[in-house]
Amino acid sequence: xxxxxxxxxxxxxxxxxxxxxxxxxxxxxxxxxxxxxxxxxxxxxxxxxxxxxxxxxxxxxxxxxxxxxxxxxxxxxxxxxxxxxxxxxxxxxxxxxxxxxxxxxxxxxxxxxxxxxxxxxxxxxxxxxxxxxxxxxxxxxxxxxxxxxxxx
Amino acid sequence: xxxxxxxxxxxxxxxxxxxxxxxxxxxxxxxxxxxxxxxxxxxxxxxxxxxxxxxxxxxxxxxxxxxxxxxxxxxxxxxxxxxxxxxxxxxxxxxxxxxxxxxxxxxxxxxxxxxxxxxxxxxxxxxxxxxxxxxxxxxxxxxxxxxxxxxxxxxxxxxxxxxxxxxxxxxxxxxxxxxxxxxxxxxxxxxxxxxxxxxxxxxxxxxxxxxxxxxxxxxxxxxxxxxxxxxxxxxxxxxxxxxxxxxxxxxxxxxxxxxxxxxxxxxxxxxxxxxxxxxxxxxxxxxxxxxxxxxxxxxxxxxxxxxxxxxxxxxxxxxxxxxxxxxxxxxxxxxxxxxxxxxxxxxxxxxxxxxxxxxxxxxxxxxxxxxxxxxxxxxxxxxxxxxxxxxxxxxxxxxxxxxxxxxxxxxxxxxxxxxxxxxxxxxx
Numbered sequence: 001x002x003x004x005x006x007x008x009x010x011x012x013x014x015x016x017x018x019x020x021x022x023x024x025x026x027x028x029x030x031x032x033x034x035x036x037x038x039x040x041x042x043x044x045x046x047x048x049x050x051x052x053x054x055x056x057x058x059x060x061x062x063x064x065x066x067x068x069x070x071x072x073x074x075x076x077x078x079x080x081x082x083x084x085x086x087x088x089x090x091x092x093x094x095x096x097x098x099x100x101x102x103x104x105x106x107x108x109x110x111x112x113x114x115x116x117x118x119x120x121x122x123x124x125x126x127x128x129x130x131x132x133x134x135x136x137x138x139x140x141x142x143x144x145x146x147x148x149x150x151x152x
Numbered sequence: 153x154x155x156x157x158x159x160x161x162x163x164x165x166x167x168x169x170x171x172x173x174x175x176x177x178x179x180x181x182x183x184x185x186x187x188x189x190x191x192x193x194x195x196x197x198x199x200x201x202x203x204x205x206x207x208x209x210x211x212x213x214x215x216x217x218x219x220x221x222x223x224x225x226x227x228x229x230x231x232x233x234x235x236x237x238x239x240x241x242x243x244x245x246x247x248x249x250x251x252x253x254x255x256x257x258x259x260x261x262x263x264x265x266x267x268x269x270x271x272x273x274x275x276x277x278x279x280x281x282x283x284x285x286x287x288x289x290x291x292x293x294x295x296x297x298x299x300x301x302x303x304x305x306x307x308x309x310x311x312x313x314x315x316x317x318x319x320x321x322x323x324x325x326x327x328x329x330x331x332x333x334x335x336x337x338x339x340x341x342x343x344x345x346x347x348x349x350x351x352x353x354x355x356x357x358x359x360x361x362x363x364x365x366x367x368x369x370x371x372x373x374x375x376x377x378x379x380x381x382x383x384x385x386x387x388x389x390x391x392x393x394x395x396x397x398x399x400x401x402x403x404x405x406x407x408x409x410x411x412x413x414x415x416x417x418x419x420x421x422x423x424x425x426x427x428x429x430x431x432x433x434x435x436x437x438x439x440x441x442x443x444x445x446x447x448x449x450x451x452x453x454x455x456x457x458x459x460x461x462x463x464x465x466x467x468x469x470x471x472x473x474x475x476x477x478x479x480x481x482x483x484x485x486x487x488x489x490x491x492x493x494x495x496x497x498x499x500x501x502x503x504x505x506x507x508x509x510x511x512x513x514x515x516x517x518x519x520x521x522x523x524x525x526x527x528x529x530x531x532x533x534x535x536x537x538x539x540x541x542x543x544x545x546x547x548x549x550x551x552x553x554x555x556x557x558x559x560x561x562x563x564x565x566x567x568x569x570x571x572x573x574x575x576x577x578x579x580x
Contacts, residue, residue, distance in 0.1 A: 058281070059545040060274035066228030067274055069370040070235055075362075082281055086547065 003111050004104035006144060007125040007134035012037040015044070015089030019055045022088055023080070026052060032137055033122035035099070036088060041131045043099040043124040045092065055091040056080040101126050104133055108144055111136050158192045158449040162442055166493075170485050172531070177431050180438025187445035197444060203496070204444045206437050209317045209403045210310075215433060216406025217307055221267045222427025223413045224385060227378040228371035230255070230268075234275030235368035243283050243360040245353035249290055250342055252276060253297035257338050260301030261308040261331075262389065265535035266429075268298050273539055277546040282362040287548040289352035292555055293345055295539045296527050296562050300341055302535075303523035304334040306402060307392065310436075310534075311482075311491035311522040316402070318495040319502070319515045323392040323402060329516050333573045337524070337566045344565060348558055380416045384409065432534075439492045447496050456500025467510035468579040471517035474498065475574060478521025479567045483528020483559070491522045513578030520570040528563040530555040 013022050013034045022034045026049060033048040047055075054062070057079060061068045071079070100118030102111045104125050114123050121138035165183035169176045187193045197204045237251035252272065259268050272294050280287035302308035306316045306326045315321065372378055388409035391398070395405050414424055446452050463470040482490050498518050502511045526533030530540055530552045536559075543550045 058278070059542075059547075060277040064231065064271075064274045066226075066231040066371040066373075067278060069228070069373070070231060070366050070368055071278075072365040072367060075365065 001108050001144060002104065003102045003106040003108070003123070003125045003136055004133065006108070006140045007104070007136050008140065009133075010035060010135045012041060012132055013088060014038070015087065015092065017088050019052070019086050019088060019091060020080070022047075022052055023056060031122060031135070032139070033120060034088075035122070035124040035132060035135055036092070037132050043101050043126060043130075043132055045096045046100045046118065046120050046122055046124050046135075047088075048120050048122065055086070055088070058082045099124055101130075102136065103128070108141065111141060115141065154192055155449040155451050155454070157190060158187065158445040159451055161186050161192070162446055162451075162493075165442060166485075166489065169489055176486075177435045177438065180435055180442060184438040184441035184445075187441055192445040193441060193448045197448060198441050201444070203318075204447050206440045206444075207314070207317050209401055210313045210440075211433055211436055212403035213307065213313055213406045214310070214436065215428060216403065216408075216410040217264060218428045219410035219424055220385065220388065220406065220413050221263045222424050223417045223419060224263065224381050225267060225271055225427075226417075226419065227381055228373065229378060230259070230271035231275055231371035232368045234272055234279065235363075235366045235371065238275075238279040238283075238363050238366070239368070243355060243357065243363060245285070245355055246346055248279070249293050249345060249349065249353075252290055253293050253342060253345070256294045257297040257301030260298045261304040261334075262385070264307075265298040265302045265309065265533065266538050269295060269535045269539045270542065273542040274546070277543070277548060279363060279366075280548070282366070283359045284356050285354040286352065287546065288543065288550050288554065289349045291539055291543050291548065291550065292558050293349065295536050295555075296341065296559065297338070298535050299523065299526040299533055300334060300338050300566060302526075303520065304331045305392075307406070309523050309526070310488045311526075312519060313402075314488075314491045314495050315498075315515065315519050315522070318499050321515065322396045324396065327393070329512070329577075330519065333520065333570055336573070337569050340565065340569060341562060344562070348561065377417055381413065384413045384416055387412070436488075436492075439489055443492050443496060446493075452496045452500055455497050456504065459497070459501050460504045467505065467507065467513065468575060470501070471510075471513045471574055471579065472571060474514060475517040475521040475567060475571055478518055479525035479528065479563055482522045482525025483532045483563060486531070487522050487526045487533055490525075494518065494522070509578055513574055516578070517570075517574045520574070521567065524563055524566040524570060527559045527566070528556070529559055532559070 010029055010031060011025055013025060013036050015036060026034055033046060034052060035046050036044045038044050100114050100120040101124045102114050104127055111123050115138065123136045124132055125134045125136060127133050161183050165179050168174050168179040188195055188198055193204065199205060233255050237255060238248060241248035241251055256268055256272055273291055276290050276294065277287050280290060306312050306323045312326060388405060391405045392402060395402055414421060498514060502514055505511055530536050536555065540550050540555065
């Protein structure tokens with residue numbers, strides 16, 4: 001089995017898109033992360049879901065649990081509104097990690113090790129021109145390991 | 153020949169540190185390694201010479217204080233105070249700024265500036281977001297206040313630790329000589345912020361309710377931990393004040409204080425050690441070896457002798473040059489490497505002057521210049537750099553010039569007040 005066989009088509013995100021757009025894409029397609037591409041549709045980076053969440057939380061809260069506790073429940077329910085206007089590009093680190101990508105003809109073992117090395121539950125699948133053609137999720141990969149398992 | 157080699161290594165390394173293009177820890181380690189390998193400073197001196205090697209007093213003082221601060225910051229005290237200040241001000245900009253500056257300046261002489269900024273800036277951003285006002289003026293004012301407040305004590309600012317160790321000055325010496333002028337400068341600074349930031353004072357009364365809903369009491373989850381920490385911190389400060397009577401080095405006070413703090417707080421040692429800025433400690437070690445190379449090869453002594461010949465009996469002129477020169481250089485370079493380099497030169501100069509009052513004047517002029525110079529530009533002190541990073545990540549970007557536009561007038565103002573103080577107290 002090849003990566004392309006278990007990959008699902010995904011809409012791509014660019015650095016100019018808002019964090020909100022990235023969150024929408026994740027929730028609508030039920031993805032564990034997003035793939036950020038450049039103008040030529042080549043993956044720039046793959047952002048795991050927790051890192052997308054990090055973009056939606058005001059930076060001032062990241063390392064200050066005491067400050068987080070002072071926020072009232074009503075405001076806490078809408079915490080992402082404080083970062084709505086920010087673009088994905090603004091939230092990315094200056095030095096991007098190498099994107100977790102696999103060629104469409106990569107074996108499942110290759111995809112698995114790419115996920116492990118990149119600590120990413122999502123691997124972007126690219127064609128021979130390194131353009132995005134889809135993505136393999138951790139769930140899809142695990143599904144191939146236990147094909148007969150019935151959900152409880 | 154060895155003096156030229158040492159000076160070359162030192163200057164090249166200093167240029168790299170100042171340019172900030174390369175990691176400064178790498179630079180000092182390479183430079184220190186070169187000094188040691190080429191025998192410009194013998195290995196035995198590196199580790200075991202108090203004046204021509206790593207100043208372990210400073211390293212362990214920093215280490216101990218980092219642990220103490222690491223525990224104190226977990227109490228939530230600063231989040232509580234920041235939000236309390238915002239509520240007290242009811243969103244009125246000048247009142248808010250004064251309260252935030254006061255919290256920063258009062259804490260800075262006890263805890264290090266970088267930590268204070270890391271604790272106060274996030275609260276400031278949250279409060280300003282709620283008031284829908286720009287956080288930049290408040291963050292800049294806090295940084296300036298922390299650098300002024302930090303000058304008050306031996307442990308408030310790293311240059312003071314270096315100077316204290318070199319000049320054999322006690323914690324009480326700093327309280328007697330630095331605290332009075334710092335209080336005066338801070339009061340003048342607070343008054344001047346009314347004019348300095350007058351165009352940035354936005355007031356949105358309709359947003360005040362958003363601040364009033366913040367629940368500052370929830371910041372402190374463990375009141376017992378807070379009380380224990382404050383008791384230990386008070387004990388540490390008392391021990392600092394008595395360290396000459398007890399015949400204990402400040403570094404030992406800090407280490408014992410850190411141990412007691414870890415013991416009474418019950419926080420995991422691993423968690424506390426994560427709070428230690430190892431990179432900073434290694435930077436200091438490398439820096440001391442670099443400067444030791446200059447000392448061992450006679451460069452420092454030559455500069456000191458040249459300075460004595462040049463100033464003759466004009467000690468006030470020398471103190472003025474040190475004060476203004478330190479502030480000017482300290483504003484464009486990180487004031488830590490500057491202080492580490494200049495301290496042995498001032499020591500050499502002081503050794504050749506047989507006038508106690510003038511010697512004191514030189515040391516305090518140097519300390520005031522190096523400390524207040526830290527306000528000059530956005531890169532002059534570590535707290536400034538940290539604040540700019542936090543502000544940018546919080547969506548309130550502060551540019552180099554935006555900071556410097558306020559930093560330079562405050563530095564000039566504070567240095568001139570300090571100049572008058574040095575003249576009146578040591579040379580009149």
